[in-house]
Amino acid sequence: MNIEKNIKLWSSLGMRATFGLIAMELSKKYPDLMITTSDVSTSAGLDRYKNKYPEKFVDVGIAEQNLIGISAGLSSEGFKVISTTFAPFQTLRCCEQIKVNLGYMKNKICMVGLASGLVLGNLGFTHCCIEDIGVLRSIPNISIVVPSDPLELFKVLSGAINYKDSVYIRLTAGSNTRIVNSKDYKFEIGKAIEILPGKDVAIIGCGNILGECLEAASILKEKKIQCSIVNMHTIKPIDKEKIKNIAKNNKLIVTVEEHNVIGGLGTSVAEVMSSDRNNCKLVRLGINDFYSSGGSYEYLKNIYGLSVEKIIQTVLSNL
Amino acid sequence: MKNKKKYIEIFTKSLSIDTKKFNEKIKYNDVPEWDSIGHMTLMSELEDGFDISIDTDDIIEFSSFKKGIQILKKYKVD
Numbered sequence: 282m283n284i285e286k287n288i289k290l291w292s293s294l295g296m297r298a299t300f301g302l303i304a305m306e307l308s309k310k311y312p313d314l315m316i317t318t319s320d321v322s323t324s325a326g327l328d329r330y331k332n333k334y335p336e337k338f339v340d341v342g343i344a345e346q347n348l349i350g351i352s353a354g355l356s357s358e359g360f361k362v363i364s365t366t367f368a369p370f371q372t373l374r375c376c377e378q379i380k381v382n383l384g385y386m387k388n389k390i391c392m393v394g395l396a397s398g399l400v401l402g403n404l405g406f407t408h409c410c411i412e413d414i415g416v417l418r419s420i421p422n423i424s425i426v427v428p429s430d431p432l433e434l435f436k437v438l439s440g441a442i443n444y445k446d447s448v449y450i451r452l453t454a455g456s457n458t459r460i461v462n463s464k465d466y467k468f469e470i471g472k473a474i475e476i477l478p479g480k481d482v483a484i485i486g487c488g489n490i491l492g493e494c495l496e497a498a499s500i501l502k503e504k505k506i507q508c509s510i511v512n513m514h515t516i517k518p519i520d521k522e523k524i525k526n527i528a529k530n531n532k533l534i535v536t537v538e539e540h541n542v543i544g545g546l547g548t549s550v551a552e553v554m555s556s557d558r559n560n561c562k563l564v565r566l567g568i569n570d571f572y573s574s575g576g577s578y579e580y581l582k583n584i585y586g587l588s589v590e591k592i593i594q595t596v597l598s599n600l
Numbered sequence: 601m602k603n604k605k606k607y608i609e610i611f612t613k614s615l616s617i618d619t620k621k622f623n624e625k626i627k628y629n630d631v632p633e634w635d636s637i638g639h640m641t642l643m644s645e646l647e648d649g650f651d652i653s654i655d656t657d658d659i660i661e662f663s664s665f666k667k668g669i670q671i672l673k674k675y676k677v678d
Contacts, residue, residue, distance in 0.1 A: 297636060
């Protein structure tokens with residue numbers, strides 16, 4: 282595939298449709314790949330996969346606990362397994378099955394949580410997912426990766442399928458995602474990437490909200506403030522060395538995440554910083570531990586302070 | 601294009617576009633029905649309807665009805 286040529290088009294497809302495309306590519310490479318879902322073949326862009334490989338596609342219906350049980354069983358028989366449904370149902374609804382079958386028994390599957398964060402806000406908080414990282418992070422033997430755009434999703438899935446542990450891949454944003462990675466690059470699970478160099482403040486983010494961070498950095502640059510932007514795509518295992526290095530070389534770190542400020546990226550960064558000597562202030566931007574009424578994606582990002590303006594304001598008021 | 605009638609039929613049916621709304625200048629995201637998920641359904645229906653397998657690069661480049669005609673020609677759908 283000509284990835285660089287088509288970066289803009291990948292981005293216009295969004296995460297879910299890209300996932301469907303990647304599934305087709307992976308199936309060519311891995312004949313033992315099975316995809317399991319809970320009634321979301323169309324929503325996950327998997328119609329083509331379902332039609333082409335009906336024997337490698339299991340739709341368990343709206344029964345997410347079974348989704349994990351069946352996926353773990355297939356894994357124990359030697360299949361490579363990707364399970365998928367909307368993020369709250371892929372994680373919270375089947376939390377005990379994830380703990381026992383994946384964490385404790387170490388059956389390895391890749392779980393793809395569709396439309397995590399706030400993007401399904403029009404359906405209310407039953408369909409938003411601001412807790413998934415926090416909950417899964419406390420279960421051993423599960424890694425957590427949050428791709429920043431469709432190009433990175435391609436790299437994450439390709440890496441996760443052969444990773445040593447089960448991986449939860451958290452997809453954020455809708456279609457027409459912001460482009461975070463404008464050219465091809467090397468990706469490795471657990472290794473953060475500095476996507477913009479700067480010396481005054483470090484902004485660490487994950488997911489498509491990094492697009493807002495890049496826009497904020499561009500505006501701050503006009504005010505003579507140089508922000509570095511770090512794509513901390515892997516929340517577990519977190520890149521401790523990178524965080525220690527950033528804390529050593531900056532007076533201010535701002536973390537930005539489409540997740541509760543408790544338990545997610547900001548918490549992970551704080552845990553690393555608190556175990557090391559440094560003189561760096563940490564400010565965590567995210568959903569401030571409350572549920573609002575539902576609303577559009579842009580509306581919810583605004584009320585939770587995840588807008589470009591709020592990021593800029595946070596940097597200016599803390600420098 | 602000999603298969604144009606069939607192409608239009610698959611196009612409008614898979615995207616649930618009212619045939620009165622359809623015109624050949626339509627592009628990806630011009631109507632709410634042709635969003636990213638609708639796009640994948642369209643690709644699936646075209647593959648079924650013409651018994652072809654569309655490459656990933658072509659799915660990404662399939663950005664308009666007219667571009668679709670060019671792409672389908674590569675698969676001998678004329």
